Amino acid sequence: MILLLLAPCLAAAARVTPVQQVLSMLTDMKAKGEKALAVEKMVYGDYAEWVDDETTKLGFEIETGKKTSAKLLAFIEKAESDVSGLKSGIAKLDGEIATMEGEKKSAVAQRAAEHAEYTTVAADYQESVDALAMAIQTLKNQNVDRPQAMLQLQKMAGKMNGMRHVLAALLETEESKTTVHGGPEVAAYEFQSGGIVQVLEKLQDKFQGQLADTESAESNAAHAFDLQVLHLDNLVTESKSDREEKAGVKAKLAGESRAAQTDLADTKADLADDHSTLSEIKATFAAKKTQFGANQEVRAQELEALGKAIDIIANPNVSAAPGSKAASFLQLRSHASAERSLARGSAVDFLKAKAKALGSAVLAAAAVDVASNPFDKVVGMIKNLLSKLKEEAAEEADHKAWCDTELKKNKMKRNKRTSKVGTLTAEVQQMDSEITTMGATIAELSKEQAELGGAMAKATELRQAEKTVNLATVKDATAARSAVKKALEILKEFYSGQAFVQTGKQVPEMAAYGGMQSAKGGVVGMLEVIESDFARLATETQAEEGEAARTYDAFMSQAKADTKAKHDHEYKLSLKKDQTEFELEQTKKSLAGVQEELDKANSYYEYLKPNCGTVHVSYEERKARRQEEIEALKEAYKILDQKSA
Numbered sequence: 001m002i003l004l005l006l007a008p009c010l011a012a013a014a015r016v017t018p019v020q021q022v023l024s025m026l027t028d029m030k031a032k033g034e035k036a037l038a039v040e041k042m043v044y045g046d047y048a049e050w051v052d053d054e055t056t057k058l059g060f061e062i063e064t065g066k067k068t069s070a071k072l073l074a075f076i077e078k079a080e081s082d083v084s085g086l087k088s089g090i091a092k093l094d095g096e097i098a099t100m101e102g103e104k105k106s107a108v109a110q111r112a113a114e115h116a117e118y119t120t121v122a123a124d125y126q127e128s129v130d131a132l133a134m135a136i137q138t139l140k141n142q143n144v145d146r147p148q149a150m151l152q153l154q155k156m157a158g159k160m161n162g163m164r165h166v167l168a169a170l171l172e173t174e175e176s177k178t179t180v181h182g183g184p185e186v187a188a189y190e191f192q193s194g195g196i197v198q199v200l201e202k203l204q205d206k207f208q209g210q211l212a213d214t215e216s217a218e219s220n221a222a223h224a225f226d227l228q229v230l231h232l233d234n235l236v237t238e239s240k241s242d243r244e245e246k247a248g249v250k251a252k253l254a255g256e257s258r259a260a261q262t263d264l265a266d267t268k269a270d271l272a273d274d275h276s277t278l279s280e281i282k283a284t285f286a287a288k289k290t291q292f293g294a295n296q297e298v299r300a301q302e303l304e305a306l307g308k309a310i311d312i313i314a315n316p317n318v319s320a321a322p323g324s325k326a327a328s329f330l331q332l333r334s335h336a337s338a339e340r341s342l343a344r345g346s347a348v349d350f351l352k353a354k355a356k357a358l359g360s361a362v363l364a365a366a367a368v369d370v371a372s373n374p375f376d377k378v379v380g381m382i383k384n385l386l387s388k389l390k391e392e393a394a395e396e397a398d399h400k401a402w403c404d405t406e407l408k409k410n411k412m413k414r415n416k417r418t419s420k421v422g423t424l425t426a427e428v429q430q431m432d433s434e435i436t437t438m439g440a441t442i443a444e445l446s447k448e449q450a451e452l453g454g455a456m457a458k459a460t461e462l463r464q465a466e467k468t469v470n471l472a473t474v475k476d477a478t479a480a481r482s483a484v485k486k487a488l489e490i491l492k493e494f495y496s497g498q499a500f501v502q503t504g505k506q507v508p509e510m511a512a513y514g515g516m517q518s519a520k521g522g523v524v525g526m527l528e529v530i531e532s533d534f535a536r537l538a539t540e541t542q543a544e545e546g547e548a549a550r551t552y553d554a555f556m557s558q559a560k561a562d563t564k565a566k567h568d569h570e571y572k573l574s575l576k577k578d579q580t581e582f583e584l585e586q587t588k589k590s591l592a593g594v595q596e597e598l599d600k601a602n603s604y605y606e607y608l609k610p611n612c613g614t615v616h617v618s619y620e621e622r623k624a625r626r627q628e629e630i631e632a633l634k635e636a637y638k639i640l641d642q643k644s645a
Helices: 002-015 018-141 146-159 161-178 194-313 329-358 361-372 375-496 516-613 619-644
Strands: none
Touching (some): 018 375
């Protein structure tokens, strides 16, 4: 009965031999090894593809950074060269403007001196002409001889400054007449002063001619001065306009150069980061490639060894050894039970020793399970544990590769976005400062234009009032001079028709009436002085009017030029301010976008840290420990498997 019950067990034992079990185990190991080999190739292929993509992308970025750096450097060098040239040009223009303003100042001082000299000389000539006119009229009205006429002229010279020049000229003329070759002419007796009058009339014509020449020379000098000042003012205005234009271009180029220098520094920093990242990727890839090659070689050798072992064990000569003698069921059972107990004890001792040496909770738990479970269950349990550890190792390797990839990508993204945020923030701050400065400059230019407009309006108002007064003065003086001339003609005609002759000795009380013209120079003399005063008033007023008009025109020309220059500067600055404000808005939008990307990258990094970054034992240490656990379990399985066979 017992034999009948044990028959199925004996049949099963007869069907599955230890050799077959070994073959099955080796076949499973080979299949798992081939699968692990394929998985490792796939993971390495993905990683190699990512490395190739990143290397290509970084290569493009490095090449672009180099080209950008070269362009920025060339632009900076050219801009700095242009700024230096403009600086020299501005300094040269400043020197020319200072020279021209100095020439104008010298010309003004010289003109003032010439005009002062003209005023003195013209006054002297006018006084001489007036004195001559009075002397001629006096001598014509009095019947005196030559000595009396000379005496009369000497008395008049004591009272009138102009007569002194006349008397000196007269004496010089008289002296030239007596200085002749040979003896002096026999002078005829002259009872009248007709010869003196003729000489005085010639002197009058001479002084009037000299006065006219002096006035003509003054007019020509004033005209030449006006042309010179106008020419200098035009040159100064043109030079100042050119200087302002050069200064504006210089400021613009200097600003663009500073911006380009900032961009160049950022580009060089990005380029250095790209080089560093590329070097790190290449170094890591080289290490992983070497490790992958070594792993592939070991796996291939392992699979080859497993294949040879399977071929050897699968040989029919090994599975059925000739001359073997079958043992009885009870002998086999007793012997097998003893062998299995011994094998399990050995496996338990081995696992405990390894668990203690490695500090492995997995091996310690496996030792407890081996000691407490049946032999058949222990073998399956170890096989399952081996499979689980291998799967965990593969999963952890995949997770490690994924973490390496994601952390690298996230680091590159965070670094670039952080650098870009810093660059854009600096640009926003710089543009804000430029907009504020330009706004203040525009307000100041507008204020200065309003002040110039008010000054021109005030100057025009004053000029009109001054012109009205001057024209009225000239008109009144001309009319008064004309009236005095007519009065003089009438009086001269009246006095010339009267015979005021003194004959014999007169009683003082009954002296002949000589006419009012003899009282304090006479009415005619007084009127002639008045006429000359009116003529001088008209001439001086006309000169003042001309000078005032020229001063006004020069002021208006300069004020208009300044207003136009300030308006043009304000207009160009307003356009630049509008453009900068537009660029500021675009930069702020870009900054917001980059900041959002940086925030997302930081958030993703916070997610990656606990999953990839926070480890107490490195991946290599965990891998090595797990491999030792696997080797220990394999050794325990081998011990049990040998005894089970």
